[in-house]
Amino acid sequence: MGNTNIVNVINLHKVEKKLIDINNKRGELPAKIASINEQIESLSKQKEESETRLAEIEKRKVLLNGTLSDIEKKVNSLNDQMYKVKSNKEYEALLSEIDHLNNENNNHFEELGTFEDEIGSINSNLTENAEKLESENNKLSANQEKLNEANLLIESEEKELKKEKKSLTGLLSNDRSIESAYNDKKDEYEGLAFASINRNCCNNCYSSLPPQLIIDIESQKKLVSCPSCSIFLYIEDENLEEEE
Ligand SMILES: [Zn+2]
Incomplete structure (x- = not known):
């Protein structure tokens, strides 16, 4: 008859080993799903940034177009005043102001022009982003489905094993020295002490x-x-029986 705590710790090892084997049936799926989710998160963030920039541009365009029409009105009224000038000096002053306003408008036109290119490139990024998002989401549901299938096959056994593990862990806590020797060895050997x-x-x-x-x-x-x-x-049960 063996020592109860030794028998318990060996049984705990067997249960934990089965849990590891069972979890391995999920294979790469959990890691794959995590990496797809990361990809989706990053694509969604890019999409959000692009949409924010588009909204900013639209706002700036409204502002610039308003300024453009204000300036045009000013220029028109200054042009009208040209007919009424009485001195060269006044004429020069008007001319210089009109020049200044026209320059300002040119800058606004230029800025509006750069937006067209930017909007084009943002929209093509958004289209590409939407395609990628769709494909990642499809990958996600396919892998999630596979994982659900795998879970269905192992879940009930895993649940039972976890229950067993809990009760054996409880029993083992009666003997702190075996418990800590077991846990230290497990850390040393990547989860398997025996x-x-x-x-x-x-x-x-x-x-x-x-x-x-x-x-x-x-x-x-x-x-x-x-x-x-x-x-x-330790000796596997079937070998133990053979030798008895
Ligand atoms: Zn050895």
Whole structure:
């Protein structure tokens, strides 16, 4: 009869290993979905920025067109005054003001002209963006559907295993030294504290194990580490039964 806490920690390892195996059935899907979501987020942000810029341009266009028509009115009225001037000096002054206003209008026209190019390029970006968004959204639903299918197959087993894990973790907390040894080893070996043995060899590093060690592993009275790689060792149930 083994030590209960050792039996519990080995069972906890088996449950956690099954949980890892089950989660692997989801494959690359969760990572893929996360990366598609990132892409969608970035495309949506680009779209928003383009739309904000278009609105800014529209506002500026309204302002410039208003100014243009104001200036035109001023120029017309100054032109009318030209007929009534009484001195060269007055004439020069009017002429210079008209010149100044015409220059101002030219600048506004130029600015309005640059907007046409910018609007064109923003609209073509928006079209491209909409196509990409549609394709990413299609990819997302296809992958989400695959993930849902995978989840459907594993969810109930996973739920049971998580329940088992919780109860074994609770039992293990009775023995803090085994609990912390287990958790430390798990951190060291990427989630798996134990390796099974196969033909008296460690399944983690494949070195062969001395007979006394096999007896210690079989008796389940203490935690046994592999002398070569230091992972904890246990015997799979089917092998344990064979040897009994
Ligand atoms: Zn080893």
